[in-house]
Amino acid sequence: MTQHHETDTTPGHAGIDIGGTKIAALIVDESGAIRARGTVPAPAREGGSAMADAAARLVEGLAREAAVRLRSAGVGAAGVIDHQTGSIRAASATFVDWAGFPLGHELSARLEVPVGVENDVNAFLLGEAAAAGIRDDVLGVMLGTGVGGAVIIDGELRRGPHGAAGEIGHTPGYSDLVCTCGQIGHLETLASGTSIGLRYAERSGRHVGGSREVAVLAREGDADACAVFHAAGRALGRACASAATLLDLPRAIVGGGVAHAWELLRPGIDDALRTDAPVSGIPLHILPARLGGDAVALGAIETARSLALAAAS
Ligand SMILES: [Zn+2]
Structure with missing residues (x-):
C-alpha cells in the first residue's frame, strides 16, 4: 500500500475560530464528519499577519494529519466583518492591527483555497442552527x-x-x-x-x-x-x-x-x-x-462550503 499518496486524501473543509486568546480549527470531510481539531494561542498583540500565519499553520497541520485535501476554509472572527471582502471593519483594542486587515484575502493566499469570513457570533448561530436542523x-x-x-x-x-x-x-x-x-x-x-x-x-x-x-x-x-x-x-x-x-x-x-x-x-x-x-x-x-466550543468553527464551515459550491459552479 502506498501511503500519503494524493489519492489517499479525501476532500474537505476547514473551520477556524479566531478569538482574542486562542485560535481553534476543525477539519471536516464532505460528509461533515470532524477529522481533526486543534488549538493554538492567538498572537493578537502581534498584528493581523501574525494571526493569519498562526491560523494557516494550524489548519495546514490538521489537514495533513487528517489526510484531507482542502477545498475551502471558513473563519469566524471577533469584530465587525465586511462579509463581501472578508476584511475586518472594526475590532476591539485587544486586537492589534486587526481593524482593516484583509483576513479573507490573506488566509486565502496562504491556504490556496477560497476563504469566507464571518463574524464569530454569526458563525456560532450558523453552526447551532445547522446542528438543530x-x-x-x-x-x-x-x-x-x-x-x-x-x-x-x-x-x-x-x-x-x-x-x-x-x-x-x-x-x-x-x-x-x-x-x-x-x-x-x-x-x-x-x-x-x-x-x-x-x-x-x-x-x-x-x-x-x-x-x-x-x-x-x-x-x-x-x-x-x-x-x-x-x-x-x-x-x-x-x-x-x-x-x-x-x-x-x-x-x-x-x-x-x-x-x-x-x-x-x-x-x-x-x-x-x-x-x-x-x-x-x-x-x-x-x-x-449544543455544540460547545465547536460551534463557531462549524458555522464558519457552513459559509466555506457555500463558497466552494459557488466556485465549482
Ligand atoms: Zn453596551
Whole structure:
C-alpha cells in the first residue's frame, strides 16, 4: 500500500475560530464528519499577519494529519466583518492591527483555497442552527466576556447594511449600570461573564472572578450568587422576548461560557417569559447551545462550503 499518496486524501473543509486568546480549527470531510481539531494561542498583540500565519499553520497541520485535501476554509472572527471582502471593519483594542486587515484575502493566499469570513457570533448561530436542523427563523445570543447576538430570518443571516445587525448585548433598559461600551443599562451589564462577576462583587463585597466562579457558589446555595444569575437570566429572557416580538422569532439559542450554567439562568428566563412573553401568544423557546466550543468553527464551515459550491459552479 502506498501511503500519503494524493489519492489517499479525501476532500474537505476547514473551520477556524479566531478569538482574542486562542485560535481553534476543525477539519471536516464532505460528509461533515470532524477529522481533526486543534488549538493554538492567538498572537493578537502581534498584528493581523501574525494571526493569519498562526491560523494557516494550524489548519495546514490538521489537514495533513487528517489526510484531507482542502477545498475551502471558513473563519469566524471577533469584530465587525465586511462579509463581501472578508476584511475586518472594526475590532476591539485587544486586537492589534486587526481593524482593516484583509483576513479573507490573506488566509486565502496562504491556504490556496477560497476563504469566507464571518463574524464569530454569526458563525456560532450558523453552526447551532445547522446542528438543530433549523432552516427558518432563530435568534442567537452569545454570553461570553461580552454579549453578542445574531439573527437568521428565512434561513439567511441578517447581517445588516453595515454588518452590525443583531447586537443585542448593547440594547438598553436592563439596569442603571455602565456598560463596557460606555453607555448605560445595556443587557451586557447583567448577562456577560465579566458582569456576573462584577455584580456578585457589588452584592457580596467579594471578588471571586467571573461567571464560572459565581456559578460554583450559586450551586452551593449562595443567595447573592443565585440572585446575580437570576437577574442575568431575567434580562436575557426579556431581550429574547423583545427580539421575538419585533421579528416574530419562535426560538432563541444561547451559547457562550455563561450558558454552561443553564440551570442557574433558567429560573430568571422563565420569570421573564411569564411577565414579558411576546404578545402574539406564540410560544418563544429559549434553548441552550449544543455544540460547545465547536460551534463557531462549524458555522464558519457552513459559509466555506457555500463558497466552494459557488466556485465549482
Ligand atoms: Zn453596551
